[in-house]
Amino acid sequence: MRIAVLGTGMVGRSIAGRLDELGHDVSVGTRDPEATRVREDAGWFTDRPGIALATFAEAAAGAEVVFNASNGAVSLDVLGQAGADNLAGKIVVDIANPLDFSQGFPPTLFVKDTDSLGEQIQRAFPDARVVKTLNTMNASLMVAPGVLPESTSVFVSGNDADAKATVTGLLQQFGHQDVIDLGDITTARGTEMLLPMWLRLMGVLGTATFNFKIVR
């Protein structure tokens, strides 16, 4: 598939790198492609010639599926730069979390319980088909859950059943065996509110290589 990944941080690179490995046609969107290319760590892109580097809008325009891998605090701005027209009808896979670091660590959530970042994005881009997923685990586990000693769970939330089916297919390509469809996009409140627990678990376990498994 033609897939855009918005964001060049650890999460964006994990997703883009894995999609490229899997044979998808991947472009990574960034605010300023030339600036990204010349930054010290831009060797990552040089080493992966199959991955195009483009503006947010260019990346989104050519894609069937758009991953929001930006920081939650800037996600609405990033998607706005991608352009509502370029997102219309597209699957937008939102993997960001609404983390607020303004009061230090652990961060709190800037939206929660009665609303969610996933819903904010769906409301801001009503013609996009938003699917919230993968936000409940570390970036490396998102695309390679098999490094854990047993299968764990990943969740999808969204209003469009076909979009969730397509995203579930991608998650299975990543190696996820237990994909739980929570329901409409309001259920993103549930997965986003896992983050405070995730952060505390990371603290006491001393690793980010852990995940939730729903045993039933």
Place this chain on the structure above:
Amino acid sequence: MRIAVLGTGMVGRSIAGRLDELGHDVSVGTRDPEATRVREDAGWFTDRPGIALATFAEAAAGAEVVFNASNGAVSLDVLGQAGADNLAGKIVVDIANPLDFSQGFPPTLFVKDTDSLGEQIQRAFPDARVVKTLNTMNASLMVAPGVLPESTSVFVSGNDADAKATVTGLLQQFGHQDVIDLGDITTARGTEMLLPMWLRLMGVLGTATFNFKIVR
């Protein structure tokens, strides 16, 4: 141990019944013991003569460990009726959740993210040794996690290491094999914020017999 369970609902009965089975000296605290005894379903107590029925204050006064099995919305009131003097120095095991049903289902949380019910209780009863635990699963799994096909996780949060060790011992008697100490009572924010996810999982799984396992 001499253990008081405050609350006669499903959670209180699950805990009290199991503790009684395990040979502990259990008293259940309720607002009006005579009213509880004559209610239709009070046969539950008649069938368990080893479990005393007492006022909140009487139950707490005689106990070494006090379980708060009341609804989160009334927990501070119930513990107030138990009496700060009767809780001083005692282990208070808080298994309630701050659920707010005023806007319908699913409920929201009346305290979250920057504070928690566990912390509210610890602040209101500074001489008690509050341990938050078990609030992340269904009442029957709290005391019999072995009905699930594999071991799952339970969490403890609290400021007093000895109190957490005692509670961990009780959890192990219940059958819990993976007890994760999250840290001080502020980490109750993490476990209480799992509830929105738990409620949505219950909806899509069609059962409350499921639990979180932290795979690492």
